[in-house]
Amino acid sequence: MSKIDIFRRYGLFDARVPRYTSYPPANHFQEGEGLKHQNDWLQSVPDGSDVSVYIHIPFCKRLCWFCACRTQGTKTMRPVDAYVDILRKEITGVRATLAPGIKMSRLHLGGGTPTILSAQTMSTLLREVFDAFEPAENFEFSVEIDPTEAEKPLLQTLIDFGLNRASLGVQDFAPEVQAAIGREQSLEQTETVIDFLRSNGVSSLNLDVLYGLPHQTLESFSETLSHVIALQPDRLAIYGYAHVPWMSKRQVMIREEHLPDPMARFALAEFAEKMFTENGYEPVGIDHFAKPGDSLALASKEGRLHRNFQGYTDDQSPTLLGFGASAISKFAQGYAQNAPATFAYQERINATGFASFKGFEMCTDDALMARVIEDLMCRFTFDEKTLCQAFPDHREAIRAMAVSLMQKFSDVFFISGEGLKLKPEAYPLVRVVAGYVDSRTSKKTAHSSAI
Ligand SMILES: C[S@@+](CC[C@H](N)C(=O)[O-])C[C@H]1O[C@@H](n2cnc3c(N)ncnc32)[C@H](O)[C@@H]1O
Numbered sequence: 071m072s073k074i075d076i077f078r079r080y081g082l083f084d085a086r087v088p089r090y091t092s093y094p095p096a097n098h099f100q101e102g103e104g105l106k107h108q109n110d111w112l113q114s115v116p117d118g119s120d121v122s123v124y125i126h127i128p129f130c131k132r133l134c135w136f137c138a139c140r141t142q143g144t145k146t147m148r149p150v151d152a153y154v155d156i157l158r159k160e161i162t163g164v165r166a167t168l169a170p171g172i173k174m175s176r177l178h179l180g181g182g183t184p185t186i187l188s189a190q191t192m193s194t195l196l197r198e199v200f201d202a203f204e205p206a207e208n209f210e211f212s213v214e215i216d217p218t219e220a221e222k223p224l225l226q227t228l229i230d231f232g233l234n235r236a237s238l239g240v241q242d243f244a245p246e247v248q249a250a251i252g253r254e255q256s257l258e259q260t261e262t263v264i265d266f267l268r269s270n271g272v273s274s275l276n277l278d279v280l281y282g283l284p285h286q287t288l289e290s291f292s293e294t295l296s297h298v299i300a301l302q303p304d305r306l307a308i309y310g311y312a313h314v315p316w317m318s319k320r321q322v323m324i325r326e327e328h329l330p331d332p333m334a335r336f337a338l339a340e341f342a343e344k345m346f347t348e349n350g351y352e353p354v355g356i357d358h359f360a361k362p363g364d365s366l367a368l369a370s371k372e373g374r375l376h377r378n379f380q381g382y383t384d385d386q387s388p389t390l391l392g393f394g395a396s397a398i399s400k401f402a403q404g405y406a407q408n409a410p411a412t413f414a415y416q417e418r419i420n421a422t423g424f425a426s427f428k429g430f431e432m433c434t435d436d437a438l439m440a441r442v443i444e445d446l447m448c449r450f451t452f453d454e455k456t457l458c459q460a461f462p463d464h465r466e467a468i469r470a471m472a473v474s475l476m477q478k479f480s481d482v483f484f485i486s487g488e489g490l491k492l493k494p495e496a497y498p499l500v501r502v503v504a505g506y507v508d509s510r511t512s513k514k515t516a517h518s519s520a521i
């Protein structure tokens with residue numbers, strides 16, 4: 071059977087499955103669960119441990135039609151500045167609840183567009199963050215940058231506070247594709263931001279590229295990828311465009327008849343992988359690439375890769391504190407998500423100092439499933455031996471999962487040591503496999519395409 075036949079047999083071209091940036095996916099979070107537990111979970115973070123900090127900035131000057139991120143358009147800075155005031159309150163409230171010796175291993179600003187802030191507002195926010203959290207050893211500070219919305223004083227402020235990683239959105243450089251997704255961005259704008267960052271010591275750069283966009287052809291994509299490779303980022307994220315207009319209303323602007331079909335999407339993804347690997351990048355998980363010496367590539371090779379809401383990470387911290395509207399915190403006990411609407415978020419902080427509403431408390435069954443899915447997504451393995459060591463009371467369930475996986479996916483798994491491994495050529499199927507073992511995810515829920 072050819073590779074394509076195998077993919078077809080297992081439903082790769084039809085399946086709609088979660089991206090598994092968390093287990094369970096955020097659509098399983100329950101109302102009130104975050105609110106109920108946030109205080110206790112914050113208090114139980116061990117003193118002396120490190121936490122990762124994520125700050126969500128849900129504002130953009132332009133709203134690109136393809137974008138599924140939680141953000142809102144604004145022409146003025148007034149709502150942004152008011153939002154940052156509330157963020158500062160949230161940081162103060164959360165910090166006061168945590169044990170005193172907790173340090174920050176990572177700080178990530180995401181959005182939306184964090185670089186929409188004025189240099190002065192950014193400086194005020196970052197002073198608050200660094201006053202609240204002392205950086206741990208090997209601290210990393212990263213930010214998501216829209217290269218068309220990144221003025222030099224703002225970038226300089228980030229650099230002055232120790233920025234050492236940046237992720238720039240590219241998506242596609244072809245004018246016809248950019249027009250169809252409502253996002254114009256020249257190669258020159260992107261180069262200018264990269265040159266500024268590099269000349270000021272921020273050498274670790276990631277670029278985001280999308281396949282599956284309207285009007286993309288192998289020819290046009292090859293040109294985009296050549297530009298991307300010439301920019302020599304350390305890391306690349308290549309995501310399949312998720313067309314989910316029922317969740318992200320602005321996507322109705324994208325004409326479905328101009329989207330590549332699943333087979334064409336697959337060809338684009340395969341083509342990108344070939345170009346990146348031929349140009350010295352190593353695959354990391356299902357949708358990242360990195361230069362061989364990069365810490366993400368090393369984590370992947372050494373089996374230390376993790377998955378979080380930004381995709382793949384080498385961050386080993388078990389606690390993630392999310393600040394801002396819709397931000398998700400992860401604790402050993404479960405997840406707590408802030409109110410998603412900016413107004414509701416601000417009201418909650420003003421009323422109680424905390425903003426969590428939805429959430430999910432993990433039982434041991436959930437923790438086992440989370441581990442199984444992370445192992446699959448990050449290492450393409452189902453390692454029965456280490457799973458049984460970590461969950462000794464679940465030996466029977468683990469055995470049953472191994473048998474079921476081997477029966478269902480006999481063409482694509484092989485036995486390795488005391489576990490199962492996915493064959494490298496079958497890696498694109500990993501979300502389908504994860505969706506199969508995931509007992510919680512409804513097969514009826516509308517997720518994005520598996521390819
Ligand atoms: C928060 S967004 C963008 C950051 C920044 N505002 C920018 O415009 O470059 C981060 C990334 O999410 C990805 N993304 C957004 N919408 C997507 C969608 N519908 N499908 C797949 N990836 C998407 C894009 O690659 C984007 O660069």
Ligand code: SF4
Pocket residue numbers: 129130132133134137138139141181182183216239253
């Ligand atoms: S891609 Fe970036 S700039 Fe465009 S709407 Fe999304 S977050 Fe905003």
